[in-house]
Amino acid sequence: MTTRRSDATRAAILAAARERFAADGFERATIRSIAADARIDPSMVMRYYGNKEGLFAAAAEFDLRLPDMAEVTPGQAGSVLVGHFLQRWEGDDTLLALLRAAVTQEGPAERIRAIFAGQLGPLAARLAPDPAQAPVRAGLVATQMLGFALCRYVLRLPPVAGLERDEAVAWLGPTVQRYLTGDLRALPRS
Amino acid sequence: MTTRRSDATRAAILAAARERFAADGFERATIRSIAADARIDPSMVMRYYGNKEGLFAAAAEFDLRLPDMAEVTPGQAGSVLVGHFLQRWEGDDTLLALLRAAVTQEGPAERIRAIFAGQLGPLAARLAPDPAQAPVRAGLVATQMLGFALCRYVLRLPPVAGLERDEAVAWLGPTVQRYLTGDLRALPRS
DNA sequence: GTCTATAATTCGATAGAC
DNA sequence: GTCTATCGAATTATAGAC
Numbered sequence A, B: 001m002t003t004r005r006s007d008a009t010r011a012a013i014l015a016a017a018r019e020r021f022a023a024d025g026f027e028r029a030t031i032r033s034i035a036a037d038a039r040i041d042p043s044m045v046m047r048y049y050g051n052k053e054g055l056f057a058a059a060a061e062f063d064l065r066l067p068d069m070a071e072v073t074p075g076q077a078g079s080v081l082v083g084h085f086l087q088r089w090e091g092d093d094t095l096l097a098l099l100r101a102a103v104t105q106e107g108p109a110e111r112i113r114a115i116f117a118g119q120l121g122p123l124a125a126r127l128a129p130d131p132a133q134a135p136v137r138a139g140l141v142a143t144q145m146l147g148f149a150l151c152r153y154v155l156r157l158p159p160v161a162g163l164e165r166d167e168a169v170a171w172l173g174p175t176v177q178r179y180l181t182g183d184l185r186a187l188p189r190s
Numbered sequence C: 001g002t003c004t005a006t007a008a009t010t011c012g013a014t015a016g017a018c
Numbered sequence D: 001g002t003c004t005a006t007c008g009a010a011t012t013a014t015a016g017a018c
Helices: A007-028 A031-037 A042-049 A052-059 A074-090 A094-102 A106-127 A131-154 A165-181 B007-028 B031-038 B042-049 B052-059 B074-090 B094-102 B106-127 B131-154 B165-181
Strands: none
Touching (some): A007 A094, A031 A042, A074 A131, A106 A165, A131 A165, B007 B052, B031 B052, B042 B052
């Protein structure tokens, strides 16, 4: 029994949940509104996912799908990564839902920590001059990428929200590159 | 009548509000809990601030107190600014309250936009090679500083939360420096 | 100024018919 | 599987006594 008759309904619920959680955050997104969007009864949500936290957990499964850096020139890793992040962020509501929820809920915060440590960490470990620095380097990349997403998609700071994608890559790429592979003592030319 | 007998009470309410909003976010921080912390009756909060939004607005007044960069070598602006931000963030709950609330409330989001545009923008205008680029440069600085605060104080990503202040300045300083004064085409050495 | 009492909503969650 | 009805809890906000 790999497929159930209710799979379509469950998928509709998750899609609506991702949209609502992304747009409103965890508290303000209500089970009632999610059910209305999915055109099903609110009690179905409880039946399938137990409670609101269970629904969020199911809706917030996420894979960064980081590109294989084997075919990328080491010096281009920063730009490639920034471009990938922007694409990943704009094509899917999940990261936005996760970010909005993580600010007030411990569960989603832990999920974000797991995603960045578990998926970005290994990439940093392969690129960093000293593998022992990988966690810090991955963390620094997270500060810049999450900060950019925060300002662009959540706070909508006009100058940041208005950047074209290639402008964003041009500005953030070197930053991420330095966090991944740069020497702490090698300061950029002013 | 520049002072009122109720000023002490009002100040106690605002201090408690900042703590609760910073720790719990806008929705989960309740007027009841804030009043309990301030050891006054919940109805006093309504009397003084009208409603929950009015209370938040009063509690979230904030001045970045950016240092006068006149006495700083232009090349040190990034590090000085990063150090100042960290200090400002750790000594006051207001920015944390503002960030947590801004993720789900439009009012606080607008407040953050105003703070960064109105206070960081002018500084960027004086330091940027081309004043026309000042808004974008200030916005980029915001992405890095807010992203760092998000990862360190809200999400508590271990590698970021564990950084010493001077380590943070050493990593972020050059990034902010480049956003403020760097040439887009001058990439840092890898 | 301060407090009690309560109105008015809203929401998560449950019980149970069909 | 689907829906109705509703419970129980929590919250903002108001009215009014003292």
